[in-house]
Amino acid sequence: MPFCRAAAAAFLGLLLTASPMWSQDAPLTVVLKPGQTAADVQQVLDLAARTGRPLTVQVETATTTTGAAAHPATSASDTTSGTATATSADTMQMTPEMEAANMGMASWERFSDASSQVFTTAIAGLQALSTMVGMTTTHLDAEGIANGRIAMVALLSLLAGGAAALSVRLLFAQLLRHSHLRARHIAGKFRRFFKRLVGDLLSIAIFLGVARWVLLTMLADTTAAFQVCQAAIAFTLILLVxxxxxRFLFRPDESxxxxxxxxxxxxxxxxxTAYGVITALFGETMRLWNWLGLGRASLDGWFLIGGTLLTLLKLTWFWxxxxxxxxxxKGSSPGPVRRVIGNLLPDFYVVSAIFIWFFGSVIIGSPDSARWSFxxxxxxxxxxxxxxxxLGAHHVVDEFARxxxxxxxxxxxxxxxxxxxxxxxxxxWIGGLHLITALWWPLMTSGGDIATGWIxxxxxxxxxxxxxxAVYTLVWKYAETIAPPQTVMLPGQEDEQADKKQTSRLTTALPVIRNLVLGAVLAVGSLIVLSSLGINVAPLLAGxxxxxxxLSFGSQALVKDVVSGIxxxxDDAFRIGEYIDTGKLQGTVEQITxxxxxxxHHNGPIHTIPFGQxxxxxxxxxxxxxxxxQLRFERDSDAEIIRRAAKKVGLGMLxxxxxxxxxxxxLKMQGIQDITETAMIVxxxxxxxxxxPGILKREAMTRLLxxxxxxxxxLASNAVTVRSNGANSVDIEAAAAGTPPPLTSIAV
Structure with missing residues (x-):
């Protein structure tokens, strides 16, 4: 991955540039010859001073060669003035490229020397292990305690402590299974795992107390046998922790x-568990090492071996x-920040493990190596x-909130x-950073303040x-609580949601207020962040x-839109969900900015209208x-019957x-609106x-019909009645008899 390659490159650069930490730094000698200008001399001295190594400046004249030792921060300027007057002949000058090559070779030499020192320290630790075993055997022989008795005491202490711990653990599990007491401040899945963790820690405490009591009753605490048995108990204790x-993090429960x-x-x-085994083994070995009074170099070597094994285990684990x-x-639905941190977290662990191992290797042999290693x-x-x-704190509080x-x-x-x-x-996170700062700050001198300054x-x-x-989340969540976001309804959902409620004025204004408040929170938060970075925010505010x-003068249309919207x-002219007509466009209000x-629009299109228009x-x-x-009935229909039917339908809908x-x-009949040639309009x-209203209208018309x-x-039809006056015998006879002619209906 690009991040890993960049981290590896940075780590290699750290190896080549960490010159003040190496214990064996060869001095750098710069020979100044006659004929060099003051600018050339200053350039060479600056390049040499950047290496951080002890610097020796030699001024070569026509007859003699003088040497003077100087430190990188003081001798460069002192030697330059004396060299500027000692020029008499043109000689070969050292170019910056040559100086850079020399510094690269010197860095490689320091890296080789440091690697050799690390390897030598590790070999010394392995060799001292046999010495520690021999000294322990000598102490045991001097005390007259057989190895079998020591093994029996250690085994008996472990068995007694293990039996007591197992009994307490089983009893605690039964109490939890049959107890009706509930932790009021810890709920859900975390509560179950926390109970199990409490039971495990309680059983471990019982194990420690019983095992140490058995050990103290059988051996004196000043003997080497006691120290060996105590190391076995401590090893088991650390492993159990x-x-x-x-178990608390990765082992499943009954469900x-x-x-x-x-x-x-x-x-x-x-x-x-493997991490605990290595930590317990090397930790107790070094404790026994200190009790025997072995040399510091061998202890550093053994610590280096343990740190290397832990680093290899961590790299295997993280990768x-x-x-x-x-x-x-990242979880199931991560945000952008959590997604980025989750993707980089394993790579960060890998790089941090390598860096910590390298740092521990560098300070091996220094007076405060134990404190630095810790x-x-x-x-x-x-x-x-x-x-x-x-994550645990986030999940617990999230469960409380839900x-x-x-x-x-x-x-x-x-x-x-x-x-x-x-x-x-x-x-x-802030507490962890504070703990890291508290660990490193006492170890840093005045020159190391820069190293912890970034923390x-x-x-x-x-x-x-x-x-x-936190303020942003509070404002956003409370705004959603008061005025939940309106969902866009698809065609047909309007009919299904007959119980749609009218939105309040706060629901309409709150999204705008929320955006303004969130913008203010982001602005103030950005200023606070910039101020924490050491940036003066006063010029930014003025700018x-x-x-x-x-912008107010150049974008008057924008200002007009904003002011009109306010x-x-x-004026509460419209709210979210209301149907309005602006003169040219109409539709349901979906969003207000x-x-x-x-x-x-009721046909589906979306209209975005600036307030200024x-x-x-x-x-x-x-x-x-x-x-x-209105409905069209037959012309000869009885209006009273229609009125009673409408009243009956209205009461039924109520x-x-x-x-x-x-x-x-x-619902009621308002009256006869009009009478046409073919219908009576009511x-x-x-x-x-x-x-x-549309749903009520459709239901009322259905019931009324x-x-x-x-x-x-x-209901009225479109049929037109036409009277025929043809001259035939039938019509004449009908006219004579005084009866009207037959009617003929013609559909139009």
């Missing part, structure tokens, strides 16, 4: 679930389980635990709990980011003020609405549980709440 942590949804949890459990680590950290190892452990604790929202409903406290997830997980800077930056993110003034929102309003608004969805429609609550005035009307048909009233 690592296994308890591994088959693990605390973290990570692929191949057995792999990670075995890797953590072999990189896919599971990424998936576990700080390096503790830093690796903190880096391993930080993501676990951060439980509260399910029990009490969404509101202010559910929003506070949602923002508390960010605060808790961020506090874990302090990162701590301040993280605090600013976490605080801004943004001038930029805003220029007054439209203040600072500058424009988005309308959805809206001169007037007609709102069809405010307070109430009267729906009028009693309907689905449609009744939406009526303000029931108008009907009703008044209802806004939202679904059925009621009129049942009452014998028919």
């Amino acid at each position: 690592y296994m308890a942590v591994g 088959g679930e693990t605390l973290f949804a990570i692929s191949n949890p057995q792999w990670h459990f075995h890797m953590l 072999g389980g990189r896919a599971g680590i990424r998936a576990a950290f 700080a390096a190892g503790s830093t690796q452990v903190i880096l391993l635990l930080l993501p676990v604790f951060a 439980h509260w929202e399910t029990t009490h409903g969404a509101g202010l406290w559910s929003s506070v709990l949602a923002s508390l997830r960010v605060v808790c997980s961020g506090a874990v 302090l800077w990162l701590e301040r930056l993280s605090f600013a980011v976490v605080a801004s993110w 943004f003020g001038v930029l805003g003034l220029a 007054f439209f929102i203040v 600072v500058r424009s309003v988005r309308l959805r 809206i001169s007037s608004v007609t709102n069809f969805s405010r307070d109430w609405g009267t729906i009028k429609f 009693e309907d549980p689905e449609f009744g609550p939406q009526f303000l005035i029931p 108008r009907f009307k009703f008044t209802c709440l806004p939202g679904n 059925a009621a009129c048909k049942a009452a014998g009233v028919q």
